[in-house]
Amino acid sequence: MKAGLKNAGMIGAMVVSWSIYYAVSKVMVAATGSPFLAGFLLRSAALLFLTAQLLLDGNFRRLFHQGKAVYILLLIGLFGFLLDVFANLGYQGGSLSTGTALLKTDVLMVNLVTVILYHKKLYLSDWVGTLVMLFGVLLVLGVDFSGMRFNAHDLFFILSAMCVTANAFIIKTAQERYREDADMISYYNNFVVLVLFGFAASFAGDLRLPAPGTLRGFWWLVLLGGLAQTGIYFFYYRNLKHYEVWIVKLYLLLMPIVSCFIGVTFLGEELTMKKAIGILVVLLGAAVILLRSRLHREENTPDDQLRHRSLHHHEHRVRDLRR
DSSP: HHHHHHHHHHEEEHHHHHHHHHHHHHHHHHSEEEHHHHHHHHHHHHHHHHHHHHHHOOOOGGOOTTTTTHHHHHHHHHHHHHHHHHHHHHHHHHHHHHHHHHHHHHHHHHHHHHHHHHHHOHHHHHHHHHHHEEEEEEEEOOOOOOGGOGGGGHHHHHHHHHHHHHHHHHHHHHHHHHOOOOEEEEEEEHHHHHHHHHHHHHTTTTOOOOOOOSSSHHHHHHHHHHHHHHHHHHHHHHHHHHHHHHHHHHHHHTTTHHHHHHHHHHOOOOOOOHHHHHHHHHHHHHHHHTTHHHHHHHOOOOOHHHHHHHHHHHHHHHHHHHH
């Protein structure tokens, strides 16, 4: 019971952290007029929290003793930066509706990688639940399906979704093969993205302090965004270690629902009938996924069968010795 509540709490905290970061990032980009400067400021604030966390845990020195694992940590940071840059490039010349839809295709990409490369079995109900949730998310986000037009700039959205997908599996590899914990991955990821955002902002001529009075409570919002980013690192990476990547990605489809309520409560946005229907559709798709164990009888994998036979043989040996 306690384990179930803890897992639910980790999932919920991940979704809430990502939703808050998304909302704050949107406000910061509008206030600064530069996605690069906004990204630099938010990652700088996250660096403060991540550094404090490592110092309090006594793990700060471990940053400088990563050995060969440092290469995969730097790679994670590079992909973390590219997914933001490609999305921004897409929004510069592409369609907002088309881009929003294409960025969410990372869920389908993760499913395909799970099946093709990792040889995991996904049932028809898993695919149906995924598609239903994805459709609901697009409704919540207010995507105008009639106004969707594809142009060359929209390819950047696909590249961004590919980077998101690749990064999730690279993080999973760092955890399983290199035994890296979430805190080391978080720090390196944030630091690399921070440096790259700094270079990009400087190159674009945006690396400057915001003008006084730009936005009331500006620096408090920066700190809130940095704290939310830290929360993403903390909960998202730990959930990736505990669950399959495709499961974590499906849970993240709940994020637009939380973002919607944040927008209505704090940003003056309207909860339309279309968004309300979208929320119900997302929850319906999530219910299909959550019921997979009842809809399908799980088959034991060869490894499970081998472990079962070994245990059965061991029990027989113990009985013989007792005789």
